[in-house]
Amino acid sequence: MPPAAAADLIEWGPARDAEQQFARVLNQELSLDGLIAQDPGVPALQDDRPVNEYFILRRVQDPEYRRRTWQKVLARLGGKS
DSSP: OOOHHHHHHHTTTTTSSSHHHHHHHTTOOOHHHHHHHOTTOOOOOOOOOOTTTTHHHHHHOOOOHHHHHHHHHHHHHHOOO
């Protein structure tokens, strides 16, 4: 593992090195059957319309979106005399 990746992995701990951090995660693995058994009536997750957490960053980089937004801001400022 590249040193930068290992540093990112252990940044928030709790382990002091990448191998220990991986071991902590893998030793706590839960089976899918065990999770389903806890509440079998819960519907399966559907991710057919995923939302990216960087939506706003993509949006503000869109020149058309910025133009429309400024038009709305200016219209509101112009309308309040």
